[in-house]
Amino acid sequence: MDFNNKLVLITGASSGIGAATAKEFAKHNARVLLLARRIEELRKVAEEIQREGGYAKYYPVNIADYRSVEKTANKIKKEVGIPDIIFNNGGSGIWKYIDEETSEDISKLMTLYFGAFFVTRVFLPDILKRNTGHIVNMSSHVPVLPFPGANGYIVAHAAMRGFTDALRSDLYNTDINVTLLSCAKFRSTFWANNPGSEERYPKVALILGVPPVEVVARIIVKSTYKKKKVVTIPSLLKLADLINFICPPLMRWLLYHTGFTRKDLIVKNQKKPITP
Numbered sequence: 001m002d003f004n005n006k007l008v009l010i011t012g013a014s015s016g017i018g019a020a021t022a023k024e025f026a027k028h029n030a031r032v033l034l035l036a037r038r039i040e041e042l043r044k045v046a047e048e049i050q051r052e053g054g055y056a057k058y059y060p061v062n063i064a065d066y067r068s069v070e071k072t073a074n075k076i077k078k079e080v081g082i083p084d085i086i087f088n089n090g091g092s093g094i095w096k097y098i099d100e101e102t103s104e105d106i107s108k109l110m111t112l113y114f115g116a117f118f119v120t121r122v123f124l125p126d127i128l129k130r131n132t133g134h135i136v137n138m139s140s141h142v143p144v145l146p147f148p149g150a151n152g153y154i155v156a157h158a159a160m161r162g163f164t165d166a167l168r169s170d171l172y173n174t175d176i177n178v179t180l181l182s183c184a185k186f187r188s189t190f191w192a193n194n195p196g197s198e199e200r201y202p203k204v205a206l207i208l209g210v211p212p213v214e215v216v217a218r219i220i221v222k223s224t225y226k227k228k229k230v231v232t233i234p235s236l237l238k239l240a241d242l243i244n245f246i247c248p249p250l251m252r253w254l255l256y257h258t259g260f261t262r263k264d265l266i267v268k269n270q271k272k273p274i275t276p
């Protein structure tokens, strides 16, 4: 596997799967551009790649703000050029029931879609002119197998899947590839960055195992290289899809009864200190 100096732009590259994927791409001879808000974290990831002999540059940006994206994209175009591969990955994960959610939570969650839209749109005219490129979109499998207590997160990932399908249609008859990653839980900084979410993950899904980011990064890079259209991670998830296809009530029962319930929510809220 040799990416032959290809330029790979990765959002959400300051931690978790974004950082791990950047390291994996760099190992296979890609030049990586790291994007996120936390400049110190980005610098550390870039330095680690450079120490190993790889090429990495970092650009602090808020992908939810199109002005910030446009400014950064202009800088990238001037300094390094147009990316060959864009990995839209940056986002967060506040898991709440709809009645717990605030408008700020929803804006934060929709960063995944808005970020992907702004970043893709800003580079796409040049990518189209060149008629070669690859857009890889991160998504969770949760819209396929939804469970209670993560309303906005499920919606944000459904938006990302819709965006990916629509983009694929827009790029029909071009040489630009589109990949959808559909992931179950993996071990990353995500859970510490989004406190209160992990306890809501349905226990039944733990049967699939929880791979570390390095393993998932290897799958993502290999699938990008092979230009796969849809990648389900881990592949065992397809079995869950099959069960859901054959007997949806059974899958619903498993997800609802091994997940976080409203009863758990009441108990949790009762434990909260009473403020005067």
Ligand SMILES: NC(=O)c1ccc[n+]([C@@H]2O[C@H](COP(=O)([O-])OP(=O)(O)OC[C@H]3O[C@@H](n4cnc5c(N)ncnc54)[C@H](OP(=O)(O)O)[C@@H]3O)[C@@H](O)[C@H]2O)c1
Residues within 6 Å of the ligand: 011, 012, 013, 014, 015, 016, 017, 018, 035, 036, 037, 038, 039, 041, 061, 062, 063, 064, 089, 090, 091, 092, 093, 111, 112, 138, 139, 140, 141, 183, 184, 185, 186, 187, 188, 189, 190, 191, 193
């Ligand atoms: N971990 C899992 O089990 C899992 C499963 C399925 C899908 N996913 C998805 O994978 C993606 C990456 O998650 P992760 O596990 O790597 O967790 P993470 O370590 O929390 O990574 C999130 C990344 O997104 C960046 N980000 C968030 N908001 C941003 C903004 N407004 N502008 C720029 N960058 C922003 C963060 O960087 P800054 O804070 O520095 O900006 C960080 O680099 C997420 O979209 C998540 O929903 C994760």
